[in-house]
Every structure is written in C-alpha cells, then in structure tokens.
Amino acid sequence: MRRRALLTLPLLVAAAGCARTAPATTASREDTMTDPADQRLLTAAGGGDGDGVRAALAAGADLETRDANGRTPLLLAAANDHVEVAKTLVAAGADPDALDDRHDTPWLVTGVTGSVAMLEALLPAKPDLTIVNRYGGISVIPASERGHVDYVRRVVKTGIDVNHVNNLGWTALLECVVLGDGSAPYQEIARILTAAGARVDIGDRDGVDALEHARRRGFGELVAILSR
CATH class of the missing domain: 1.25.40.20 (Ankyrin repeat-containing domain)
Known part of the structure; x- marks a missing residue:
C-alpha cells in the first residue's frame, strides 16, 4: 500500500511514531562471543530453525544472549516472524521486554510487522505494553x-x-x-x-x-x- 506524505511535515518519514526496524539478521559476534552455543542460538532463532534453537538451549546457550546490535534470540525471532521459534523461547522463559540498541523489544516489533500470530505467541510471557x-x-x-x-x-x-x-x-x-x-x-x-x-x-x-x-x-x- 502506498502512503502519501504531508508536505507540511518534512520529518514525516524520518520521525514516524514507530521504529523502522530493518530486517533482522544474526550479525556475527565471533570477535566478542566466546560461547559457540550462544552464537548457534542467535543464528537458529533469526533463521527460524526450531531444532537448532532447542539444541543450542540444551547445550547451555544463554537464553538472553545478544548479537552485535543488542538483539536477543526472541527479538530476532519476532522481527523475522518465526512464530514457532518464539513459542519455544517463550516457553523457556525468554524476556519479551528485552531492549536492543534501537530501543526495540520483541513485543514492540510486533506493531511494526503487524503479526497477530507473533502477538499471540508473546502474550503468555506477559509483555509490558507500556514500554516505548x-x-x-x-x-x-x-x-x-x-x-x-x-x-x-x-x-x-x-x-x-x-x-x-x-x-x-x-x-x-x-x-x-x-x-x-x-x-x-x-x-x-x-x-x-x-x-x-x-x-x-x-x-x-x-x-x-x-x-x-x-x-x-x-x-x-x-x-x-x-x-x-
């Protein structure tokens, strides 16, 4: 759907009331991350690999590990609309309110993607609806x-x-x-x-x-x- 900008609002696109979330990728952190299980978890979550997520967790990966942009596995799953992966992470206790370096959370990005399925997947984690x-x-x-x-x-x-x-x-x-x-x-x-x-x-x-x-x-x- 094409939207028309207001000529009287020059900051319209740059300052819209939402985080213009770029497509999430699992940026490499080999220079900072020492636990390979953590890296496997981030990669699997961002790629929608449910088996990989479960294997990484079983290997002791940190559920709240972060990539180079501060994104947790749950945020990567939410941004890429990997609903089943998100359900697995939520069931394991993942935080729906974990902020990245753009001040996004797994819950906040659902408003950007518009995914009702992801919204439903995150609700059992009781996200804070007031985080901005x-x-x-x-x-x-x-x-x-x-x-x-x-x-x-x-x-x-x-x-x-x-x-x-x-x-x-x-x-x-x-x-x-x-x-x-x-x-x-x-x-x-x-x-x-x-x-x-x-x-x-x-x-x-x-x-x-x-x-x-x-x-x-x-x-x-x-x-x-x-x-x-």
Missing part, C-alpha cells in the same frame, strides 16, 4: 500508521492505551490519519480505535486533532467516521 520505542510510541501506534488492521483489532483487546501520545505528539489515531492514505484499511483502523476509546479531540503539537487532519487531507470517509 525510540520515538516514544507503543505497539499500537506503528501498527495504526502502517495499516495493520488485524493487529490493531487484536491489540486493543489487550488493554493497551489507545490514547498514548508519542514524542511527536501523535496518538495511534493521529498516525492513522496523518501518515495513512485514507484508504479502506485506515478507515477500519479508525473505527476500531474509536470503538476502543480513542479520543478524536486529542491534538498534535499544533493543536490539530485527527478530524481536522482528515478534513485537510480530503479524506471524506475518515471525516464521516470521526465525526460520529
């Missing part, structure tokens, strides 16, 4: 900006704060309107968020709320939804 990414956003915000309808529909049922305001002064609803393209997925997200209690009257740093942004962008369907 480097833009001050929680997972529902990048999911709303990216048009992940099914994810938003599921995550609002967890009790996540749909009115959380990130460092840019935007809520999930504001990002849905400001960074979306007004198409059907964004219309549905607006319906889901407002039904879950998202406030239409929260303004951005300039005091402009989601309804006014929708009017300015000519998103008639969103205007109708938010006017209700």
